[in-house]
Amino acid sequence: MRKYHLKRPIINGKRSRVWFVTWSENGRSHRRSTGEESQRLAEQWKARFITEMEMPEPGALVSEICDAYLKDRTEDGIRDPSTVFYRLKPIKEILGAYEPDDLTRPQVRMYHTARRAAGVSNSTINAECRALRSALHWSFKMRWIDRLPYIEAPKPAKARDRFLTWEEFTRLWDASSPHLQTFLAIAVFTAQRKAAILELTWDDIDWDRAGIWFPQTESTKSRTPWVACNAPLAIQLGKAALLAEGPYVVHWKGKQVKAVKTAFNRAKRISGIEDVTVHDMRRTAASWLVSNGGTFAEAAYLLDDNVETVKRHYARFSEDYSRNVTRRIVG
Secondary structure (H helix, E strand, O other), X not given: OOOOEEEOOEEOXXXXXXXXXXXXXXXXXXXXXXXXXXXXXXXXXXXXXHHHHHOOOOOOOHHHHHHHHHHHHHHOOOOOXXXXXXXXXXXXXXXXXXXXXXXXXXXXXXXXXXXXXXXXXXXXXXHHHHHHHXXXXXXXXXXXXXXXXXXXXXXXXXXXXXXXXHHHHHHHHHOOOHHHHXXXXXXXXXXXXXXXXXXXXXXXXXXXXXXXXXXXXXXXXXXXXXXXXXXXXXXXXXXXXXXXXOOEOOEEOOEEOOOOXXXXXXXXXXXXXXXXXXXXXXXXXXXXXXXXXXXXXXXXXHHOOOHHHHHHHHHHHOHHHHHHHHHHHHO
8 A cells, every 4th residue: 555645845946835645656756736725624635535546446356455455564564474475375376366256155165175286284274264364354444345255264273293302303314415404404403494594595604603694585584583503503504515516505406495395205204204394393493492491582582483472382391390380389
């Protein structure tokens, strides 16, 4: 949504007596006279003008609503617009050509079926459908649509609670190729997400301070941009640097690795550890940290999460925390 302002510009060297509405679009400034000298009446004119300017053409499609919703939320400064973008992306691809009134139960269930056929979990489909609900609710408040269609969402699966023991991680490590070993070391010793790790270049490695600067792009933006290296990670990065063939830390024959799925599945098969995902490295990192006496605040820092959420998921790994809680029962 454009940002509109009410001003009395200087025209021909004199301050205008009439209020103007100004806004910027595509790098150009625009203004429109309200015809009003009273600021109160000009504010009313501005409100009507904004409604007309932002109202879509009749029959707005789902894809147009999704784009407008994402733009508005981004301008409002939401913390992670990339999450909304990726949840709405398949919605636009499959349902984007529909008008909201055409989103009947069969169409929505068709979406569920198409996503499941693509190997997507019910939890992900649930999140995507809830993102669509939010976009449609926004368009209803903005008067783009005059009724809200019912968007059915499948029940999400039980939250995954898998983490590796040190012995399991060692087996997986031994079965991994060199580039996957580098990826696993960064993943389990920094708890950062896959996308952030795969975008790392050697310029992001802070050799002087023994740490890593994680890229701050729209898809990987994090509140933990710098993470110090422990000894195992520093050793692995040193080995990887000696074998480096390009700018990326995790690479295959000098080229950036866009996904580690093939190498990871091969390592799982060789190690005999099939029930593990790449994302489990984050849970593994947090469980090890807390088990070794780390605080929930420290785990929250690495995970880019809040302390209460971390405490709820990882309190069972802290013997001291549990003892302190039960000790207080008897005074």
